[in-house]
Structures are given as C-alpha cells and as structure tokens.
Amino acid sequence: MKVDVLLGLQWGDEGKGKIVDVLTPKYDIIARFQGGPNAGHTLEFNGIKHVLHTIPSGIFRENTLNIVGNGVVIDPVIFKKEISALVELGVDVTSNLVLSKKAHLILPTHRLLDAASEKAKGKEKIGSTLKGIGPTYMDKTGRNGLRIGDITEAYFLEKYNTLKQKHLSLLAQFEYDTSELDAMEKTWLAATEELKKLSVLIANMS
Numbered sequence: 209m210k211v212d213v214l215l216g217l218q219w220g221d222e223g224k225g226k227i228v229d230v231l232t233p234k235y236d237i238i239a240r241f242q243g244g245p246n247a248g249h250t251l252e253f254n255g256i257k258h259v260l261h262t263i264p265s266g267i268f269r270e271n272t273l274n275i276v277g278n279g280v281v282i283d284p285v286i287f288k289k290e291i292s293a294l295v296e297l298g299v300d301v302t303s304n305l306v307l308s309k310k311a312h313l314i315l316p317t318h319r320l321l322d323a324a325s326e327k328a329k330g331k332e333k334i335g336s337t338l339k340g341i342g343p344t345y346m347d348k349t350g351r352n353g354l355r356i357g358d359i360t361e362a363y364f365l366e367k368y369n370t371l372k373q374k375h376l377s378l379l380a381q382f383e384y385d386t387s388e389l390d391a392m393e394k395t396w397l398a399a400t401e402e403l404k405k406l407s408v409l410i411a412n413m414s
Contacts (some may be wrong), residue, residue, distance in 0.1 A: 243281075245286040245287070267301065268299060284314075287399070315354065324384035354368060360404055
C-alpha cells in the first residue's frame with residue numbers, strides 16, 4: 209500500500225491543511241499522526257471558513273476515512289467544539305472519522321502545568337500556546353497519561369484523580385494559582401462524556 213507523508217518543517221502556518229485537502233481525492237485514508245490542538249488548519253468552501261484543530265482535513269470528503277492516530281494528543285473540550293461545528297455544517301462525522309484508543313488526553317491540569325512552566329521561565333519562555341501539549345507528551349513518554357480508550361473504563365475517574373493529584377503537587381512547587389481548576393474540570397469531564405458517544409468510532413490502533 210502506498211503511503212505519502214506531509215510534514216511541516218518550519219514553525220507552523222505552512223498551509224499543511226490546505227495541501228492535504230487538495231490531495232485528499234487521490235487517497236482513501238487521511239491520518240493525523242502527531243501533534244495537538246495548537247494546530248489551526250483553515251479551509252474555505254463556498255465562502256465559509258472552517259478551522260480544524262485535531263480532525264484531519266479530509267473530513268469534508270464523504271469517501272475518505274479520517275484517522276486520528278496514537279501520536280496525537282486530544283483535548284476533549286476542543287474536540288467537542290470541533291465536532292459540533294462540523295455537525296452544524298452537515299458533515300457526518302459518524303461515517304468517516306476514527307480515533308485511536310491509544311491517543312492521549314490533555315487534562316485541565318496539563319494546561320495549568322503548561323502555563324505555570326511558561327511563567328516560571330520568565331524572559332526565557334518559549335512562547336507556548338498553553339494548550340497543555342508539552343506536559344501531556346511528558347506523561348505519554350513517562351507512561352503516566354490517560355488515553356482515549358480509558359474514558360469508557362470503570363477505573364477512569366480513579367486514574368484521572370491519581371494523575372490530577374500528581375499534577376497538583378507539581379503546581380504547588382510552582383506556587384501556581386489553581387482556583388480555576390474546578391470550572392475547567394467540570395467542562396472537561398462533560399466533554400469526555402460526549403466522546404463516549406463516539407465509542408463506536410474508536411479503534412484499537414497502534
């Protein structure tokens with residue numbers, strides 16, 4: 209099977225999403241294999257702009273299977289908004305979108321850790337998008353993270369709370385304000401419930 213890979217070798221904004229959309233009719237499968245919702249792939253159809261953050265640009269093509277792979281980190285809140293926007297436009301995401309069970313979840317505390325780390329760097333800050341992507345990848349490589357496949361399991365909340373407490377300990381070292389966490393958490397947990405409705409789309413892909 210022929211596979212082509214499109215890479216952005218600058219700092220983003222190379223037009224990857226538009227290129228993928230142009231090439232999509234020639235392919236049966238479009239897969240996103242890494243990265244997080246800091247991406248902003250802007251496409252325009254009939255004068256209407258569509259911005260995709262997590263979902264591959266092939267989602268607008270009915271006969272193309274779109275895969276969000278293991279290497280992608282997913283924020284349920286952003287993903288829910290993205291799905292809702294597509295549904296409002298009449299895009300049927302139930303027929304051509306597949307998520308890997310092994311893709312990791314961005315937690316609210318990941319976002320706080322991102323902000324705390326960036327603040328602590330002072331003038332040496334890296335210009336993070338503060339989406340929690342870096343801390344999520346750290347948990348992924350450390351084998352501590354939560355995955356898409358965990359949300360339907362009975363142990364999900366226990367595992368979530370264990371990881372959250374670990375993050376809170378780190379945030380305490382930064383002396384970072386976590387007063388907004390409760391509100392963030394409620395929105396996040398509600399979004400994971402929406403992800404459960406897509407469980408039929410979740411595949412056990414490496």
